Amino acid sequence: MGNWERPDGHGIADLHMHSSLGDGMASIYQILEYVEHKTDLDVIAITDHDDIRGSYQARELAAKKNYRFEVVTGMEVTTLHGHLIAVFIEEPVAPLARLDTTVEAIHKQGGLCIVPHPMSWLMRSIGQTTLDRFSYRRDGIHLNGIELVNSNIAARISYEKSKRLNRKRYHLAETGASDAHFLVMIGSGYTVFPGKTAADLKQALIDRTTNAGSNGPVSLKKIGYGRVLKQLMFKGSPLIGIPKLLAKKFGRSKETSK
């Protein structure tokens, strides 16, 4: 069990995690059962890469099982400028478009955009130049949130810089998320918001009244070295270049391991 801190009258959410439909290791059912019994989370989103199916399935299952938490739909969209978390969406968002085109498509359907693992050069991240450029736009195209806590080690490198720049320049809603690929990582990063429901969370993201929370890093030992190796070999690492390196070394590619 984690140590989820929040002031009275606040809820907590983890809006960035991956299922076995994508490069995560746990099924939708396993994820929801874990959230219900092992975390304090009030709201979650499954955000597989360029794939919304997991979040639909999670929403359906949650409705059937009557869990105590809420599920919102989402996906992690690969844009030409880096990854972007889209949440509160009903339709899938097309990958490999410009960031502003993607942001517009998400807002058009009532969704919100959060920049995951900002400025992390080890992951496909939206960089400082793009964030700067966006903050100067006056045409209404805007981002909603910035993920200041992401439990992957590659994202933690740029935490202080992102926080400083966001407070000085970007003024986006501050979020935390696990980016979990394993059950035990879920909730290791989280977003604190006034209220408790998914609707409260959405409003808080729009009003920029959220905060990023961290449950501390999850060690490889806790995840299990075997599981980490299995994920790297069969799903590919979220870190750029590593899947290719492994494919070369072990003669496997993402395609053949499906």
Ligand SMILES: [Zn+2]
């Ligand atoms: Zn990502």
Ligand SMILES: [Zn+2]
């Ligand atoms: Zn991710």
